[in-house]
Amino acid sequence: MSVKATVISEIRRITEGDNKSLPPLTDDLVLLDSGLDSLGIAILVARLEDTLGFDPFTETDDTAYPVTLGDFIRFYERAAESRGVDSRSAG
Amino acid sequence: MNAPPNPGASIRDRLGSSPGGPERLLRGATASVHLGHRLDGTGLGGRVSELARRSVLIATRDQFAAALALVELDGIARRLIICTPDLPSEHLPAVVAKGGVDAIVTDHDRGDDALDVPLRVLCNGTVVPAEETPVTCCRTEWVLLTSGTTGAPKMLVHSLASLTAPIGSALGQRADVVWGTFYDIRRYGGLQIFLRAVLGPGSLVLSGAGEPVGDYLVRLGAHGATHVSGTPSHWRRALMSPDARAIAPRYIRLSGEIADQGILNALQSFYPQASVGHAFASTEAGVGFEVNDGLEGFPASMVGAPGDVQIEVVEGSLRIRSARNAVRYLGEDDSTLADEEGFVDTGDMVERRGERYYFLGRRSGLINVGGLKVYPEEVEAAINRHPAVRMSMVRSRRSPITGSLVAADIVLKGEPDSSGTGGEVVDFKREILQICHARLAPHKIPATIRFVPALEIAAAGKLARHA
Numbered sequence: 001m002s003v004k005a006t007v008i009s010e011i012r013r014i015t016e017g018d019n020k021s022l023p024p025l026t027d028d029l030v031l032l033d034s035g036l037d038s039l040g041i042a043i044l045v046a047r048l049e050d051t052l053g054f055d056p057f058t059e060t061d062d063t064a065y066p067v068t069l070g071d072f073i074r075f076y077e078r079a080a081e082s083r084g085v086d087s088r089s090a091g
Numbered sequence: 092m093n094a095p096p097n098p099g100a101s102i103r104d105r106l107g108s109s110p111g112g113p114e115r116l117l118r119g120a121t122a123s124v125h126l127g128h129r130l131d132g133t134g135l136g137g138r139v140s141e142l143a144r145r146s147v148l149i150a151t152r153d154q155f156a157a158a159l160a161l162v163e164l165d166g167i168a169r170r171l172i173i174c175t176p177d178l179p180s181e182h183l184p185a186v187v188a189k190g191g192v193d194a195i196v197t198d199h200d201r202g203d204d205a206l207d208v209p210l211r212v213l214c215n216g217t218v219v220p221a222e223e224t225p226v227t228c229c230r231t232e233w234v235l236l237t238s239g240t241t242g243a244p245k246m247l248v249h250s251l252a253s254l255t256a257p258i259g260s261a262l263g264q265r266a267d268v269v270w271g272t273f274y275d276i277r278r279y280g281g282l283q284i285f286l287r288a289v290l291g292p293g294s295l296v297l298s299g300a301g302e303p304v305g306d307y308l309v310r311l312g313a314h315g316a317t318h319v320s321g322t323p324s325h326w327r328r329a330l331m332s333p334d335a336r337a338i339a340p341r342y343i344r345l346s347g348e349i350a351d352q353g354i355l356n357a358l359q360s361f362y363p364q365a366s367v368g369h370a371f372a373s374t375e376a377g378v379g380f381e382v383n384d385g386l387e388g389f390p391a392s393m394v395g396a397p398g399d400v401q402i403e404v405v406e407g408s409l410r411i412r413s414a415r416n417a418v419r420y421l422g423e424d425d426s427t428l429a430d431e432e433g434f435v436d437t438g439d440m441v442e443r444r445g446e447r448y449y450f451l452g453r454r455s456g457l458i459n460v461g462g463l464k465v466y467p468e469e470v471e472a473a474i475n476r477h478p479a480v481r482m483s484m485v486r487s488r489r490s491p492i493t494g495s496l497v498a499a500d501i502v503l504k505g506e507p508d509s510s511g512t513g514g515e516v517v518d519f520k521r522e523i524l525q526i527c528h529a530r531l532a533p534h535k536i537p538a539t540i541r542f543v544p545a546l547e548i549a550a551a552g553k554l555a556r557h558a
Contacts, residue, residue, distance in 0.1 A: 030333055032304065038328040038461065042492035043538040050539060057491030063357040065330040 003052065003076045007069075010047050014040055027070030034069060054079055101166020101227045102251070105290055117162070117289065118314060119155025120299025124218050126162075126289060132218035134159030135196065139167055139225045142212060146170040146191045150183070151198040153300045154276050156216045160196045161276075162289060165251060166227035168194075172234040172246070173277045176300070177463075177532060182243050189246055189422030190234060234421055235279055237374040238464045246421035247374050247428075256399070256415040257378035258287050268293030271311040271338075273304075273321030273329065274462065279374040280347040284320045293318070305334040312337030322347035323354045323369075324461035324493045330357060339364060346370040346378075347462040348494040349450040352387045359385060375428060376435040377415025388441075388449040403434065408454055409441050410434040452487060452495075456556035460534040461493035467556070470497055470537065473530045477523050479503050484546050484554050488539065499523075499537035502546055516542060 001009070008025055015022055015035040022035045036044060049055040056079030066072040106126060115126040124132050133139065134156060147168040151157045157173065164171055172190045174183075186192070187206050194210040233254060236244040270288040274281035276297065288295035296314045298307040308329060311319065319340045321329070326345060329335050343358055343365045350369035358367050368383040379400060382389050394402050400413040412434045419428055429435045440451040458465040467485035474483040481504045488498035503519065520540050527536040547555040 031331055032328070038324060038331075038492055039534055041331070042461075042490040042496055045492055046488060046490060046496055046498075046538050055491065057353070058489070063353070063360045065327060065357060067331055067333050067335075 003080050004073050006051055007044075007048065007073050007076060010044055010051065011036065014043055014047070025069060027068065027073070029069045030067060031069055031072055048076065052076070052080070054083060099227075099230055101231070102162050102289060103166055103225070104227055106162075115292070116294045117155075117158060118294070118296045118310075119153065119158070119216055120297070120302050120310070122155065122216050122218055124159065126294070133163060133221040134214045134216065134218050135163055135212055136214075136217075136219065137222055138212050139163055140223065141210060142194055142196070143167050143225070143228055144169045145194040145210070146172065147194045147196055148172045148174065148183075148187060148190065148192045148208070149196050149277075150174040150178075151196065151214060152176070153198055153216055154281075155297050155299070156196075156198040156214045157277055158285060158289075158295075158297060159216070159218070160214050161285070163225075164196075165231050165233075166229060167225055168231055169229050170232040170234060173236065173282075175236050175244075175277050176275055178236060178244065179532075185243055186236070186246065232418075235277075235282070235374050235417075237279075238466070245423065247417040248419050248421050249377075249417050253377060253415055253418060254282065255286055255290065256413065257283065257372075258290070266292040268318055269314055269316045270295045271307075271316040271319040271340075273298070273307075273319075273325035274347060278347070278462075279377075280320070280322070280370075280372055280462070283346075283372065283378065284344075304328055305332045308332060308334040308337045312339070316340055318342040318344070320344040320346065322462035322494075323350050324348060326354055326358060327492055330361060335361065338362075341365055343367045344370060346372050348459050349452075350387055351494075353491065355385060355387060371409075371439075373435075373437055373439075375417050376411040376437050377413060377417065379409070379411045379413075379415075379437070386447070388447045391443055391446050391448055394448065401434075404441055404443075404448070405436075407440045407442065407451075409437045409439045409448075411437060456486065458485075458487040458495050458497055460490075460495055460497065463532075463534045465497055465535045467497075470499065470527070470531065470535055473527050474499055474501060474523055474537070476526050476530075477519065479519055480523070482546055482554075484556070485537065486556070490538075493534075496538040497535060498539045498541070500541050500543045500546060502543060 020035055023029060045055060045057060056075050066075050116123050117126050142164055145168055147164060149157050149160050149171060183206060187208060192208055195208050196212050196214045198215040233249045235247050237247060239245040270284055270293055272281050272284040276282050276285040296311055296316055316338055317340055323345050340362060343362060355367055367385060368381055370381045371379040380389060380393055394404055403410045416435050417428060438454045440454050441448040442451050456467045470485040471483045474480055481502045483499055483501045485497055485499050487495045490496045
């Protein structure tokens with residue numbers, strides 16, 4: 001599964017218990033509007049670390065926090081590439 | 092600088108004697124009140140005198156209503172017990188009994204009818220002109236709630252003097268200070284900001300109940316917030332908002348969780364004009380110290396140094412003695428706050444590396460999720476209700492978003508079905524999470540679950556928890 005598909009499937013798994021309808025998960029969607037609050041984003045980052053084997057927040061010196069879903073996915077794709085993992089098939 | 096205020100003076104007295112200056116406002120999401128020479132309105136519908144000398148539970152949904160009640164009732168009520176916004180209603184009867192509560196100030200009509208309290212006063216954030224000027228009649232006890240091992244809150248008694256001891260020097264601030272706080276004012280860290288704003292020369296902008304972070308950022312920006320405070324988790328969330336640019340604070344303060352170098356760097360880089368500082372504080376110990384050099388941890392020279400606050404490290408645990416410490420626990424016979432020498436053991440473990448101490452976590456295994464405490468035992472008790480669970484251990488897992496998360500290691504009874512696809516284990520995981528959802532607040536539900544063959548048991552027969 002690609003990094004992007006892994007991120008999206010984890011978001012769906014975390015929000016499936018809520019009875020809220022999810023907005024379309026497009027690249028320009030603001031992460032905090034995706035149905036995840038900051039606890040949800042924290043859970044997402046932890047589960048992605050377990051699935052993908054890395055956590056770019058603690059591994060990079062990048063001090064900018066991702067705002068949109070697209071930012072978030074690119075943040076993970078860059079980290080995957082720098083680890084030599086093909087981001088289209090990581091995980 | 093003004094003369095130091097009379098230690099017996101109430102908030103209202105101190106507002107009355109504060110120098111004139113620019114218009115000062117306490118703003119909520121939908122209403123505001125002037126804080127100038129005297130309060131120009133009341134949020135308690137003119138019923139302040141009925142609350143004189145009572146033990147008053149402040150149980151409002153909106154913190155603006157709580158703020159009005161605190162300003163108006165300090166020096167009037169015998170005791171003010173401040174409910175945290177997420178206090179489960181099942182704990183209210185114990186709080187009422189332990190606190191000797193004989194009046195409730197609330198902003199909603201229903202929900203606490205079953206409580207045996209003779210007087211209810213509505214304070215819903217509506218401000219009407221004040222017709223009476225109440226006279227200070229008590230030195231009010233301030234009681235803050237903090238979660239305990241079983242989930243029932245511990246009640247800590249402070250005085251206005253202990254709460255304001257850390258902010259004496261801060262009151263000489265410039266008059267154009269506008270405070271904002273992501274941290275709810277009904278918790279110690281937020282209450283510090285409330286008192287700095289109300290007793291200092293500035294204004295305060297409060298977030299509304301359930302107000303989205305982006306909306307609050309926009310309001311802070313519109314009101315020209317200069318000093319903004321929150322936990323590291325609040326700040327990470329703010330930086331993930333498209334409205335983070337709405338504010339341009341001069342001072343950024345972090346407290347309530349370990350501030351790591353990542354969030355300090357991110358804030359300094361995003362708000363280059365701001366001075367970024369972090370404070371160590373707890374409800375029990377009060378504000379221990381503030382660190383303003385832009386680095387995580389704190390200088391080793393603070394330990395053992397003379398001064399208003401004495402800090403020592405014993406067996407790796409940070410201990411603090413000062414006039415800022417809480418006075419005592421309410422209604423607990425068996426737990427003492429300070430040792431014979433007056434030191435409060437914070438239970439926060441630190442390690443010295445070179446000329447600096449760094450925070451490691453909590454001795455008790457207590458987990459701090461975005462500034463909210465989680466006792467592992469409480470989560471383990473929920474997990475262990477599942478019939479297939481033999482034992483479980485809940486531990487802290489580091490998170491770059493909320494500081495820590497709850498992680499669970501679970502030992503199942505017997506071997507799970509290993510013949511097929513692991514479907515049984517997936518079912519167990521789902522069922523365990525369902526039990527947790529039904530019994531625990533969201534931040535206490537395990538973020539990740541691992542099934543393990545065994546757990547380490549220490550010599551005393553207890554689970555081996557590591558800080």
